Amino acid sequence: MLAVAKEDLYTQEIELNMGPQHPSTHGVYRALLTLDGEKVIKVENIIGYLHRGIEKLAEDRTYTQFIPYTARLDYLAGMLNNLGYVQAVEKLMGVAVPERAEYLRIIMAELSRIASHMIMVASMALDLSGWTAWFPPFRERERILDLFEMTCGSRITVSYMRIGGVAADIPDGFLPALEAFLNDLPGMIAEMNGLITGNEIFKARCQGVGKIDLETALAYGLTGPNLRACGLPFDLRKAKPYGIYDRFDFDIPTLSNGDSYDRFVIRLLEMEQSARIIRQAMAALPDGSVMAKVPRVLKPSPGEVYHQIEGAKGILGYYLVSDGSNKPYRLHIHGPSFVNLGALPRIAAGGNIQDFVVAIASIDIVLGEVDR
Amino acid sequence: MGNTSDLIQKLQDLFPGLKGEEGGAMPGLVVPADRLTALMQELKEQRGFNFLADVTAVDYPEGDKERIEVVYHLMAVPAATELRVKVSLDRQHPEIASLTGLWPAAEVQEREVYDLMGVIFTGHPNLQRILCPDDFSGHPLRKDFQPAATEGGQ
Numbered sequence: 001m002l003a004v005a006k007e008d009l010y011t012q013e014i015e016l017n018m019g020p021q022h023p024s025t026h027g028v029y030r031a032l033l034t035l036d037g038e039k040v041i042k043v044e045n046i047i048g049y050l051h052r053g054i055e056k057l058a059e060d061r062t063y064t065q066f067i068p069y070t071a072r073l074d075y076l077a078g079m080l081n082n083l084g085y086v087q088a089v090e091k092l093m094g095v096a097v098p099e100r101a102e103y104l105r106i107i108m109a110e111l112s113r114i115a116s117h118m119i120m121v122a123s124m125a126l127d128l129s130g131w132t133a134w135f136p137p138f139r140e141r142e143r144i145l146d147l148f149e150m151t152c153g154s155r156i157t158v159s160y161m162r163i164g165g166v167a168a169d170i171p172d173g174f175l176p177a178l179e180a181f182l183n184d185l186p187g188m189i190a191e192m193n194g195l196i197t198g199n200e201i202f203k204a205r206c207q208g209v210g211k212i213d214l215e216t217a218l219a220y221g222l223t224g225p226n227l228r229a230c231g232l233p234f235d236l237r238k239a240k241p242y243g244i245y246d247r248f249d250f251d252i253p254t255l256s257n258g259d260s261y262d263r264f265v266i267r268l269l270e271m272e273q274s275a276r277i278i279r280q281a282m283a284a285l286p287d288g289s290v291m292a293k294v295p296r297v298l299k300p301s302p303g304e305v306y307h308q309i310e311g312a313k314g315i316l317g318y319y320l321v322s323d324g325s326n327k328p329y330r331l332h333i334h335g336p337s338f339v340n341l342g343a344l345p346r347i348a349a350g351g352n353i354q355d356f357v358v359a360i361a362s363i364d365i366v367l368g369e370v371d372r
Numbered sequence: 373m374g375n376t377s378d379l380i381q382k383l384q385d386l387f388p389g390l391k392g393e394e395g396g397a398m399p400g401l402v403v404p405a406d407r408l409t410a411l412m413q414e415l416k417e418q419r420g421f422n423f424l425a426d427v428t429a430v431d432y433p434e435g436d437k438e439r440i441e442v443v444y445h446l447m448a449v450p451a452a453t454e455l456r457v458k459v460s461l462d463r464q465h466p467e468i469a470s471l472t473g474l475w476p477a478a479e480v481q482e483r484e485v486y487d488l489m490g491v492i493f494t495g496h497p498n499l500q501r502i503l504c505p506d507d508f509s510g511h512p513l514r515k516d517f518q519p520a521a522t523e524g525g526q
Contacts, residue, residue: 045480047502047503048501048502048504051503051504053512053519056512056513218422218449219475220475220476220477221423221424221425221475221476221477221481233450234449236452239451239452240452240454305397305398306398306425306426306445306454307397308425308454315425317425317445319428319443319445321430329430330430332426332428334425334426334428338480339477339480339481341480342476342477342479342480342481343477346476371503372503
């Protein structure tokens with residue numbers, strides 16, 4: 001008989017590394033979890049594995065040369081990252097963009113947002129072993145990437161936006177293909193609702209998991225769909241319209257529980273609104289040039305600008321300081337994923353390990369933007 | 373933006389030494405480093421700037437105006453009014469009070485500024501490198517930082 005004195009029995013907390021190689025971390029990211037049994041009592045984010053020093057690189061590139069780097073930040077929404085940057089430079093220089101280019105930017109930006117949300121809903125379902133649900137969003141996302149490819153030759157790292165307009169006009173066949181995609185999008189959303197949104201297992205694993213209330217979310221700097229899932233209809237496209245967003249009629253979906261389930265559902269709702277915007281932009285698309293006349297060498301006069309747009313994952317900000325030369329003196333990128341990830345320890349502490357997987361999927365980070 | 377000059381005027385009465393910057397795309401304030409926390413608290417609790425949108429820094433190594441500027445962007449949510457606040461620090465010993473007590477959002481962003489620019493945020497609960505490896509030396513966004521050559525040469 002094994003004899004163990006009672007005073008020799010003890011329990012202790014253990015530390016567990018999740019990542020940097022782990023399918024649920026959506027990239028090279030490590031979470032150092034402190035566990036009490038299966039309960040997560042502390043989360044420490046360990047990031048930087050993908051740090052490429054993009055802000056430093058910007059100081060050695062001309063304003064135009066930096067455009068391709070932007071799509072390597074949030075590479076799931078390249079068009080939006082292009083847009084934020086070129087608009088920041090345009091604001092600094094006072095460049096006016098031709099009407100047709102403004103409308104094309106809206107179409108591409110909203111397509112990018114839909115594509116990014118598609119990845120989020122697909123991979124969150126997959127993280128919870130919903131294998132079937134991976135396919136509908138990825139099937140439809142291919143069609144968005146096809147549209148990008150036929151316009152600018154690239155599917156992910158698009159570099160389509162230019163300072164003063166866009167790189168190319170849309171080719172013949174673009175609008176019919178876009179129309180067909182928009183007609184099929186509600187079918188995909190219905191498919192996801194049938195497979196996942198109403199699924200009992202999915203609900204049981206997500207509802208009430210990773211809850212954050214509105215006040216805490218704001219204090220932690222949460223923005224985008226994650227903030228709107230806490231009940232605040234705050235969207236820069238409406239609150240402080242940039243480009244020509246003030247010309248479109250759309251709603252800001254909000255949900256009120258601030259849990260992982262709401263963060264999932266809100267992405268599906270936002271796709272519908274993006275589709276509404278795209279339809280209006282298609283109907284109003286004017287003829288004309290897609291590029292303004294801008295000097296070949298761009299030398300903004302000394303000054304600074306901070307430009308924020310509503311990215312796919314939250315508010316994306318570019319802070320630019322010019323010293324009058326042809327290269328930025330300083331460029332800082334405020335990536336929403338970086339700040340949203342900073343709130344993860346608050347969101348995920350107190351749950352189980354399996355809840356941590358749900359929480360990280362639901363805040364939708366992309367490591368290219370976290371690490372920069 | 374008539375309200376902006378009013379705001380700057382009122383803040384100047386409260387915080388002697390504060391300077392207003394108008395004319396750009398966004399109004400700005402330049403505040404002495406020792407008044408930063410008090411100013412931010414006033415802006416957050418009394419003036420509606422409840423959201424810390426961004427924290428970053430710019431290095432100016434040259435001449436007699438050698439300095440590091442820490443730049444904060446605030447936003448009033450949901451009105452979306454924006455405000456820039458700057459502090460100028462001694463480039464040899466850049467040190468400023470942490471805003472983590474007012475906004476937990478400052479925690480990761482100040483760590484980033486510390487890591488890449490070498491600014492010390494006093495009162496920060498966990499001021500460690502965040503993007504660069506722990507054993508990295510130097511602060512890469514300083515203007516005098518020379519990026520190391522990679523494989524294949526200097």
